[in-house]
Structure formats: structure tokens, C-alpha cells
Amino acid sequence: MSMQAEVIKQIKFGIFSQDQIKKLSVAKLTVPDTYNEDGYPIDGGLLDQRLGVIDPGLVCKTCGGRAKTCPGHFGHIELVRPVIHSEFAKIINMLLQATCQKCHRILLNNEQIGIFKEAMSKEIESEVAAGDLASDKHAEQAMLKKLKSVKKCPHCQTVQEKLKFSMPTYFYLGERRLKPDEIRDMLAKINDDDLTLIGVDPRTSRPEALVLNALLVPPVDVRPSITLETGERSEDDLTHKLVDIMRINQRLEQNINAGAPQIIIDDLWELLQYHVTTYFNNETSGIPPARHRSGRALKTIAQRLKGKEGRFRYNLSGKRVNYSARTVISVDPAIDIDEVGVPSAIAEKLTVPFYVTEWNLEAAKKLLERNEYPMVLNVVALDGKRKRILDTNKEELIKELKPGYILERQLRDGDIALFNRQPSLHRISIMAHRVKVLPGKTFRITYPATAPYNADFDGDEMNLHIPQTLEAQAEAKYLMAVQNQIFSPRDGAVIIANGWDGVIGTYLLTQDDSYMTKEDAEHLLSTAGIRELPKHSKNGMYSGKSVFSMLLPKGLDFEVPQGNGKFVIKDGELVEGVVDKKMYGEGRSNKLFAAIVMGYGFAALQDFLTKSSRLSYAFTTLFGVTIGVKEYMLTETLAKDKESTLADTQGRVKGLIEQYKSKKLEPLLGLTLRQSLEQTIMVELDLARGKAIQMLNKNTDESNFAMLMANSGARANILNMEQMSMFLGQQATREGGRIKRGYYTNRVVPHIAKNDSSSGAHGFVSNGFVDGLTPIEMIMHAVGGRGTVIQKGLLTQRSGYLQRRLANALQDYYVLHDNSVRDVNNNVIETIYGGDAIDPTKVEFSKQKKE
Amino acid sequence: MLSKREHELVPTHKVISHSDANSMLASFGISVYNLPKILVDDPQAKKLGAKAGDIIEIEREDFGKSYKYYRHVVER
Numbered sequence: 001m002s003m004q005a006e007v008i009k010q011i012k013f014g015i016f017s018q019d020q021i022k023k024l025s026v027a028k029l030t031v032p033d034t035y036n037e038d039g040y041p042i043d044g045g046l047l048d049q050r051l052g053v054i055d056p057g058l059v060c061k062t063c064g065g066r067a068k069t070c071p072g073h074f075g076h077i078e079l080v081r082p083v084i085h086s087e088f089a090k091i092i093n094m095l096l097q098a099t100c101q102k103c104h105r106i107l108l109n110n111e112q113i114g115i116f117k118e119a120m121s122k123e124i125e126s127e128v129a130a131g132d133l134a135s136d137k138h139a140e141q142a143m144l145k146k147l148k149s150v151k152k153c154p155h156c157q158t159v160q161e162k163l164k165f166s167m168p169t170y171f172y173l174g175e176r177r178l179k180p181d182e183i184r185d186m187l188a189k190i191n192d193d194d195l196t197l198i199g200v201d202p203r204t205s206r207p208e209a210l211v212l213n214a215l216l217v218p219p220v221d222v223r224p225s226i227t228l229e230t231g232e233r234s235e236d237d238l239t240h241k242l243v244d245i246m247r248i249n250q251r252l253e254q255n256i257n258a259g260a261p262q263i264i265i266d267d268l269w270e271l272l273q274y275h276v277t278t279y280f281n282n283e284t285s286g287i288p289p290a291r292h293r294s295g296r297a298l299k300t301i302a303q304r305l306k307g308k309e310g311r312f313r314y315n316l317s318g319k320r321v322n323y324s325a326r327t328v329i330s331v332d333p334a335i336d337i338d339e340v341g342v343p344s345a346i347a348e349k350l351t352v353p354f355y356v357t358e359w360n361l362e363a364a365k366k367l368l369e370r371n372e373y374p375m376v377l378n379v380v381a382l383d384g385k386r387k388r389i390l391d392t393n394k395e396e397l398i399k400e401l402k403p404g405y406i407l408e409r410q411l412r413d414g415d416i417a418l419f420n421r422q423p424s425l426h427r428i429s430i431m432a433h434r435v436k437v438l439p440g441k442t443f444r445i446t447y448p449a450t451a452p453y454n455a456d457f458d459g460d461e462m463n464l465h466i467p468q469t470l471e472a473q474a475e476a477k478y479l480m481a482v483q484n485q486i487f488s489p490r491d492g493a494v495i496i497a498n499g500w501d502g503v504i505g506t507y508l509l510t511q512d513d514s515y516m517t518k519e520d521a522e523h524l525l526s527t528a529g530i531r532e533l534p535k536h537s538k539n540g541m542y543s544g545k546s547v548f549s550m551l552l553p554k555g556l557d558f559e560v561p562q563g564n565g566k567f568v569i570k571d572g573e574l575v576e577g578v579v580d581k582k583m584y585g586e587g588r589s590n591k592l593f594a595a596i597v598m599g600y601g602f603a604a605l606q607d608f609l610t611k612s613s614r615l616s617y618a619f620t621t622l623f624g625v626t627i628g629v630k631e632y633m634l635t636e637t638l639a640k641d642k643e644s645t646l647a648d649t650q651g652r653v654k655g656l657i658e659q660y661k662s663k664k665l666e667p668l669l670g671l672t673l674r675q676s677l678e679q680t681i682m683v684e685l686d687l688a689r690g691k692a693i694q695m696l697n698k699n700t701d702e703s704n705f706a707m708l709m710a711n712s713g714a715r716a717n718i719l720n721m722e723q724m725s726m727f728l729g730q731q732a733t734r735e736g737g738r739i740k741r742g743y744y745t746n747r748v749v750p751h752i753a754k755n756d757s758s759s760g761a762h763g764f765v766s767n768g769f770v771d772g773l774t775p776i777e778m779i780m781h782a783v784g785g786r787g788t789v790i791q792k793g794l795l796t797q798r799s800g801y802l803q804r805r806l807a808n809a810l811q812d813y814y815v816l817h818d819n820s821v822r823d824v825n826n827n828v829i830e831t832i833y834g835g836d837a838i839d840p841t842k843v844e845f846s847k848q849k850k851e
Numbered sequence: 852m853l854s855k856r857e858h859e860l861v862p863t864h865k866v867i868s869h870s871d872a873n874s875m876l877a878s879f880g881i882s883v884y885n886l887p888k889i890l891v892d893d894p895q896a897k898k899l900g901a902k903a904g905d906i907i908e909i910e911r912e913d914f915g916k917s918y919k920y921y922r923h924v925v926e927r
Contacts, residue, residue: 820879827885831920835913 014204015088021214025076026050026062029217032246034225034235046242051075052219072219077246079213079276080253081269082180084169086277086284087302088210093165095187095207098198100153101160101173104189106197107147109154116197167286169273180273184211212276217242237298241279241290248272323466325350329421330457332444333617336610337496338482340419340433341444342411342464344373347437350466351377351408352415358403367409368398380406411435411466416473418465418480419445421453425803427489428452432480448496448609449482451586483606486593487841494590498613499581500714501625505616506548506579507712508623514544520622521547528615544619545574551611553600560591581713584612594844631706632725632770641695642726646766649688653681653759660757677757682730682738685764689729693722728765728773731784734791739763739783749779855894863910864895867921872906875921889922896924 016024027050034047041047049061052072060070084092099106106113152159164172171178178186188208195202223236235243252268278290281302289297305311325346332341342350354376356364368376368389379387379397382404389397411417415435424430431452438444443462450456467473478484486496498506508514516524521533521542534546549572558569560583567577569592582589596605634642659665660677668676696718702708710718723729733739739762742748752761760766763780767773773781812824819837821830855861867875876883883906889896891903901907901924909920 818879825885826881828879828881828887828921831879832918835911835918836916 012201012204014201015206015209016216017206017209018213021076021216024074024216025214026073027075029075029077029246032243032250034239034243035233039233046217046239046246047220047225048075051217052221054220054224070221072221074219075217077215077217077242077249079215079249079272080256081272082184082211082213083269083273083276084180084183085210085212085280086168087280089165089167089169092183092187092207092210093163093171095190095198095200096163096165096171096183098147099186099190099194100156100158101163101186102158103153103156104186105153105155105191106194107150107153107160108197112154113197120197168277168284179269180211184208184213187211215245215276215279237292237300238279240292241275241298241300244290245272245275245279248275321465323350323468325464326461328442329455329460329462330442330444331447331450332438333446333613335436335444335446336434337446337449337606338433339436339446340417340464341438341440341442342417342435343441343443344437344439345441346464347411347435348373350411350464352411352466353380353468354407354409355470356401356403356405356407361401361403364405364407365398365401368394368401368407374410374412376407376409378408380408411437413437416467416476418467418476419443419453419462420465421455421460421462425800426452426807428485428495429454430480431482431485432476433482446610446613447500447502448498448613451495451497452485483602486597486602486605486609487844489839489841491588492594492840492843493588494586494593497584497586497590497593497609498616499585501620502613502616503581503585504625504709504712504714505618505620505623506584506612507581507714508625508708509544509616509619510548510574510577510579511544512578515541516544516547517541524615524618524622525550527618528611530611548579548612548615549573551608551615553596553604553608556596556599558592558595580711585713591844591848595848598845598848625705625708627705627709629770631704632721632768634725634770635699638695638699638726641699642692645688645691645695646727649684650759650766652684656680656684657757678737681757681759685730685759688727689719689722692726692729693718696722696726722768724769726768728768728777728781730759731763731765731780732787733763733784734787739780742779742783748783749776751776856898861895862912864899864907865910866899866901866905867908871908875906875908883923886921886923888925890927891924892927 027044027048029044029046029048031042031045033042033045035045036042041049043049049058050073052062052070053060053065054067056067059066060073062073063070065071108116150160161174166172171183185208187210188206190207192202195207200207218238223238225236225239226234228234248268248271252265252272255265255268274287275290277284277287278298279300282289282298282300283303290300291297303310307313325342327343327346335341354360354364354367367374368379370376371394376389379389379401381387381400382402386408387393387397413434413436417433417435418430419433420430422429429452431449433445433449436444443464445455453462455462467476482496486494488495515538518533518537518540524547525531525533528551530550532550534542534550536543536546549569552569552572552574554572556569556572558567560567562577562583565576567583568575577583581587583592584590593605593609596608656665656677660673663673665673665677665680667673668679671679700707702711706716706721707718709715710721731739739748740746743750746754747756747761748763760776763784765773765777765780767777813821813829815833816822819832820828821833823829872883876886879885883904886906889901889907891897891901896907899907903924903926905924907922907924909922911918911920
């Protein structure tokens with residue numbers, strides 16, 4: 001590995017002068033063509049062999065190199081008439097604007113020049129002191145603004161004519177059009193001091209170079225031609241464009257020499273300007289893009305660099321990497337949370353370096369001798385050359401093997417890999433897993449590990465990267481391992497935990513009345529990987545709580561309130577409470593995990609999580625959890641309750657409307673009578689849903705699996721159940737009020753009477769999904785649903801972009817050992833991180849410690 | 852009227868002495884240019900009569916904990 005010898009302090013861009021172009025050029029190109037009839041590059045043509053070679057076998061006429069060694073050389077085209085460099089037209093305009101049309105001095109008197117010079121030098125001084133080289137130059141901008149309004153040259157007293165600039169390359173002085181050669185002469189006469197004042201460095205960029213006499217032609221390596229299978233040659237877009245330029249250039253020359261009328265010459269001149277303009281940027285506004293014979297717009301210089309698929313974003317910021325793999329992900333409840341299942345086909349391709357030392361030389365030889373799966377694919381010798389192992393050179397390689405060699409062996413169980421899912425929105429979108437080689441073609445992860453990636457298994461693909469140095473492996477293992485990311489860096493909430501059937505199992509298992517036979521207890525515990533039975537049993541029956549306790553670390557003490565009671569673990573035994581999602585699942589309410597980490601470390605928590613999920617899945621399977629429409633059918637009592645609640649609510653709403661009509665309604669503070677009516681009706685309708693939920697709760701127990709799911713926190717909540725079996729209730733709009741518009745202005749659908757304020761007319765749905773909605777109710781539901789979708793879309797888009805900007809702005813800041821926040825230049829951002837130096841991930845730990 | 856100089860939400864600013872500034876900078880292991888900046892014409896800097904090059908210590912209070920923040924006074 002090499003160290004950097006010099007630090008780049010500054011980069012300066014300049015503009016090639018015509019002389020520099022000619023000096024740089026190895027060939028003056030004159031023939032507007034590529035190959036002759038024999039398929040051989042024409043001398044002086046666009047693929048002249050002096051510009052470098054790309055066909056294997058040919059030799060470069062400039063450097064003598066072959067396709068692989070010749071870097072390519074620039075040539076040039078001499079234009080018979082100069083043209084404007086369109087990308088600099090704005091700067092040309094600025095320069096013409098800033099200088100006198102006769103004496104070409106800057107349009108400032110000597111006194112003003114002095115003032116601005118001083119202001120600028122001061123600015124440069126303070127910028128250098130602050131180490132800030134790229135700040136806006138205030139004084140310069142102020143000066144340029146001033147220059148626009150000058151009417152008379154302070155030096156030669158010439159009255160300035162109106163200069164007009166029209167995109168992309170046209171300049172007019174009064175009514176007369178300025179030809180490029182005139183512009184060039186004007187620019188050439190601006191003196192160096194004035195240019196410096198305007199902000200152009202004349203040492204690197206003289207402005208007359210912005211009008212082109214000679215055009216630099218890039219080497220063929222930049223615009224390679226492709227030979228199709230048919231033997232037909234296809235040229236690069238840039239070559240096509242250059243051919244166009246040369247053709248027009250040649251025609252222009254012939255016409256001038258033949259003494260053609262001025263109009264014809266001007267037309268051709270303009271055509272030349274068009275071709276040069278589109279050569280630089282084929283998306284220049286104001287002119288039609290140059291097209292290929294097929295009608296496709298040509299991809300010229302600017303298009304190669306610009307935008308998402310341009311050189312910068314596609315090839316430089318977004319490089320492809322080796323030692324990586326990508327495939328579909330699927331779930332495997334049998335592996336550990338910090339493992340990743342890697343298909344054997346991938347494990348056979350990816351490699352990990354094995355650094356040969358004098359102490360592991362024997363092991364290295366043994367490894368190298370292998371010729372099936374965990375074997376060595378490549379050997380990196382001392383000179384850094386990588387050799388592929390073949391049957392023919394294996395013996396030789398084993399013999400020459402010595403310390404300092406690197407063996408690239410196939411991936412195997414236990415190797416460290418980085419696993420990633422896009423979009424990588426936060427740091428836990430990339431975590432380190434241990435490799436587990438498995439049959440099949442997909443990557444496998446456990447359910448709890450999906451949460452930080454926001455992954456599911458409906459076809460998601462993920463990427464795997466293998467760290468290639470010991471340092472990188474160690475860093476990944478200790479900083480990025482899955483079990484170290486269980487607590488959120490945002491608020492310390494648990495983000496990697498069981499859910500769904502993983503929660504419902506522990507919930508059922510740890511109920512007070514849950515008892516099982518010895519056989520069942522043995523089955524469950526052995527599935528979880530425990531080869532012991534709980535110490536206590538009652539008539540040969542084991543309690544669910546005692547079975548669950550087998551997973552808890554020995555000696556754990558933990559107590560938190562749960563519902564109306566308590567959740568108590570004493571000396572590693574669950575004595576009171578039920579393991580539901582609040583205790584054991586994702587979220588801030590899970591304090592159990594922090595307690596385990598505090599007492600026994602992350603490895604213990606990982607062990608608990610893995611074993612308890614296996615136990616939970618096994619118990620869910622044993623118990624049998626299922627769901628059907630019958631879960632949502634109402635009993636007779638409930639059906640009656642529903643009717644009476646609805647009747648009651650509707651009666652009240654009617655009453656309110658009566659009161660409003662007879663002006664007896666008490667207006668609410670700050671609201672009109674009409675608004676008060678709306679408000680009170682809304683409150684009344686919302687109450688109805690609450691009442692329905694209460695009734696549902698009272699009349700349904702956990703033999704109803706929908707209720708069981710909601711109570712354990714596995715999936716859905718009681719509101720979902722209520723909306724299916726009882727009634728949907730009030731549908732909301734984005735503004736928060738009841739639905740009131742739709743058909744003209746004062747009703748939702750024409751089937752409702754005008755000015756009907758009743759519940760049904762404004763989005764109250766009194767049927768549930770099981771009974772089915774009336775057509776009008778269905779429209780109300782659709783209106784509400786559409787609003788929700790729109791809101792969700794807007795919100796995620798907005799907040800996503802905000803979050804991205806914030807993350808990008810802050811990404812390189814870090815907290816130093818003294819708790820101050822620094823950037824890469826050691827600037828202090830905050831003296832104490834967050835004002836209190838608190839790491840949210842660890843807040844819960846310290847709380848658990850106190851107790 | 853509300854005053855930018857005296858508002859209760861504006862934390863206490865004060866100019867610190869050269870020796871205090873130096874020991875603070877040494878404790879962070881930085882030079883003055885690594886500090887956040889404050890303009891000389893900032894209401895608080897004006898109130899203190901701070902000159903460019905001075906260092907202002909700000910007594911901030913977040914979440915009930917008070918701590919010190921520093922700014923380097925710079926010309927506009």
C-alpha cells in the first residue's frame with residue numbers, strides 16, 4: 001500500500017488557447033472521413049493512426065504503442081471561420097458588457113477601479129485566513145452589477161451602444177449582428193489588469209480563446225468504433241459529429257476560395273456554428289438537437305458527463321465492486337439472527353484472503369492442496385500478481401508458497417459479510433452477518449433481522465460484500481454486527497425483535513393457566529436448543545412460565561408494571577405477567593432486552609432472542625392458531641348491542657340537528673353555530689366507535705383468534721376487528737372534518753338531499769365489512785381511503801427527502817473521545833454532543849442498572 | 852418591544868480572556884479557526900463590544916443541563 005506524498009491544495013481550471021491546442025495536437029485533420037475502401041484508417045481522417053490505436057495489431061504512429069499501451073493522443077481541426085464556444089456564451093456576454101466597445105477598457109473610472117481592487121484583496125486575505133477558498137466573492141458581484149448600467153466609457157468617453165445577447169450564440173450591437181471574428185477581436189483587446197478585476201485569470205484563460213479557430217479532437221480511445229457481427233462498422237456519436245463539422249468546414253473553405261456570394265458563406269458559417277455547438281452540448285436550448293440517421297439524438301460531450309447516467313454519477317460516484325453478490329432474500333427461522341444464509345453457488349465464487357505467515361504455512365499448504373469446496377481459488381504472490389489455481393500449476397504453487405503470500409479461499413461458515421438492502425437510508429441498512437453456507441439460490445435471514453433493512457420476502461433482493469482485510473473484518477464484526485444494532489440509535493427502542501407468530505407463541509405459552517405434559521415441554525425446549533426440564537412440576541405438568549424461564553439468563557431480576565398488574569422475573573424465573581409484544585417485541589416498551597444486556601451482555605440477548613423465537617414458533621405450531629370469517633361474526637347479544645349503539649348515536653345526532661335548527665344549540669368557544677354543530681356531531685360519532693370497541697372487548701374472549709392477535713400485539717388491533725364485525729364508523733377527510741363535497745358543492749352524492757346534516761350523509765358508515773356496505777357507504781369509504789393514500793404518499797415523499805438532506809449534511813460528523821462533535825477538518829461543531837453527551841441507545845441500560 | 856440583545860431565550864454571551872481562550876483551545880486541541888463563527892455585527896457581539904478575533908463563550912442550556920459553547924468573532 002502506498003502513502004500519499006503530496007496533498008492537493010487547489011485545482012484550477014483554465015481554457016486552452018489556440019496556440020496550446022496546436023501544440024498539444026499530434027495531427028491536423030483534414031479529411032472528413034474515417035476508413036478507406038480497404039477498411040484502413042485514412043491519414044488525416046478522424047481515425048488517423050497518429051491519434052492512437054484501438055484495433056489490436058495496429059501500432060500507434062505517435063508513440064509506437066499498441067492498443068493496450070497507447071493512451072491516445074489529441075488532434076485538431078482548423079476551422080476556416082471562427083465560431084463561438086456555446087458553453088461560454090454567457091461569459092462572453094458578461095465580458096462584452098463589462099468593457100468599452102471602442103477602447104475595450106473596463107467601464108469603471110480609475111477611482112472606482114482602486115476601490116474594487118482594495119475590497120477584493122481584503123476579501124481574499126480573510127478567505128485565506130479562514131481557510132475558505134471557495135466563498136462567494138461579494139465585491140466582485142457588486143462590481144459586475146454596477147457595470148451593466150454604465151452608458152459612457154469613463155476612459156474614452158464613447159457612448160456605449162446597446163448590446164444584445166440571444167441564446168445560444170448570437171450577439172447584436174444595436175441592430176447589427178456581431179460575427180464571431182469581430183467578437184474575438186474585441187475580447188483579445190481587453191487588457192490583463194482589467195480581466196483580473198472582472199475575475200478572469202489571464203494567465204490561464206485569455207477570453208479570445210472562447211472563440212474557436214481550432215477545435216481539439218479527442219483521441220480514438222475516447223470515441224471507439226464498434227464492429228458489428230455482420231462486419232459492419234459503427235462509429236461513435238462524437239466521431240459522427242466531428243465528421244459533420246469537418247464536412248461543413250471543407251464546403252465553407254471551397255466556397256470562400258471560389259468567391260461565392262456573402263449570403264452563402266454566412267449560411268455555411270452559421271451551419272458550422274450549429275455543428276460545433278451541438279458537438280459540445282446536444283441539448284443546448286434554442287436549437288434543435290442533432291440527430292442520428294435513425295432519428296435518435298446524438299450523445300455528445302455534455303451528455304456523456306451530465307446527469308444520472310453521466311460519467312460522474314454513474315461511473316465515478318457509483319463504481320461497481322468485486323467480492324460482492326446479489327440475490328433474492330427469503331426467510332429461515334432456523335438460523336441465528338446474526339447469520340446470513342449464502343447459497344453454495346455464491347460461496348464457491350466469493351473469496352476471503354488467507355494471509356500466509358511462517359506460523360500458518362503448513363495449514364496454508366494443506367488448504368492449497370484441497371480440490372473440493374472449501375478450497376483456494378487464487379494465489380497472490382509476493383509481487384502482487386494474482387494467479388488462478390489450475391491442475392497444471394498447483395504443485396508448483398504449493399512448492400513456492402512462503403510467508404507473505406495471500407491465498408484467496410472460498411467463503412465458508414463463520415466468515416464475516418456485510419449485508420445491505422437499498423435504499424440505504426440509515427446506518428443499520430448495512431450490518432455485518434456471519435456467513436452460513438446453505439443449499440438453494442437465495443440469501444436467508446431471520447424474521448427479526450428484516451426490521452432494520454425494511455425487508456420482506458415478496459421478491460426483495462439484497463447485496464452481500466466480503467471485507468477483504470483483517471482490519472475491515474474486525475471493524476465489521478465489532479461495530480456492525482446485528483446483535484449490536486438491537487437498540488435504535490434514535491431513541492433506544494428495540495428494533496430487532498420477534499413479531500407475529502413469534503409473539504403470539506410466547507403470549508400463549510406464558511398465560512397463567514398454561515400447563516403442558518412432560519413430552520410437550522421436552523419437545524419445545526429441545527427445539528429451542530435446551531436439554532433440560534424446568535425443576536418444578538405440578539402433577540407431572542409443567543407450567544408455560546417455567547418452560548419460558550428456561551431461556552432466561554440465570555439470576556435475572558426484572559420488574560415492570562403490566563396492565564393492571566406487574567411483570568416480574570425473579571432469579572431467572574418468570575413469576576408473574578405475560579410475555580406479549582409490549583414486553584418482548586419491537587418498540588420502546590420493551591425493557592426486558594435492556595435488562596438482559598445490562599446483566600449478561602449482547603451475546604446473552606442474542607442467545608435469548610434466537611432460542612425464544614424457536615420456542616415461540618414451536619408453541620404456536622403446537623397450539624394451532626388459525627383465523628376465519630367466524631372470528632368476525634357477531635353473537636346475538638353483540639348484534640343487538642350494535643343496533644342499539646347505532647340507534648342511540650343517530651338519535652343524538654338528530655337531536656343536535658333539531659337543536660341547531662331551533663337555535664337552541666350552545667355554540668362552542670370560538671366557533672360559529674354551524675361549526676359547533678359539526679364539532680359536536682363529530683365527537684358523538686367518534687364516541688360510537690369507542691362504545692362498540694368496549695362492547696366487543698366485553699363480549700369476546702381470547703378463544704377468538706382475532707381478539708388473541710390484537711391482545712398479544714402480534715397483528716392488528718381491536719379497531720380493525722370492530723370495523724369488520726360491527727361498523728366502519730366516521731370516514732375522515734384530509735382536512736379533518738366530515739366529508740362534505742363531491743357532487744357539486746353541498747352534498748357528496750346526488751342521492752343525498754341538499755343540506756342533510758345527518759350522520760349517513762357525511763361519511764358515517766354504519767355497516768361493517770362482514771355485513772357489507774351500502775353503495776353510498778362504499779363511496780364514503782372510497783373517499784376516505786383515497787385521502788389516506790394521498791396523504792401517505794405526500795408525507796413519505798416529503799419527509800424522506802428532508803431526512804435524506806439532513807443525513808447527507810451530517811454524515812461525516814463524528815463524536816470524539818471528549819464528547820465534542822467534529823467534522824473531518826477537526827472543526828468543532830458542538831462542544832458536547834447533543835448538549836448532554838447522551839447516547840440514546842444506552843439510556844435504557846443505565847435505567848436498568850439503577851434498579 | 853422585543854430586544855434581540857436582552858431576550859430571555861438568548862443564552863448568556865461573554866467575551867473570554869486570551870489566556871482562558873488559549874487553555875480552552877488547548878483542551879480541544881484545535882486552533883481558533885476550528886471554532887464556529889459569530890459575526891462582529893451580531894446583536895450579541897455588538898452588545899459585548901467584541902472585536903474580530905475575540906472568542907465569545909456562550910452558556911447554553913439544553914434539557915436542563917448547562918454547558919459552554921464557543922464562537923470565534925469574524926468580520927462580515
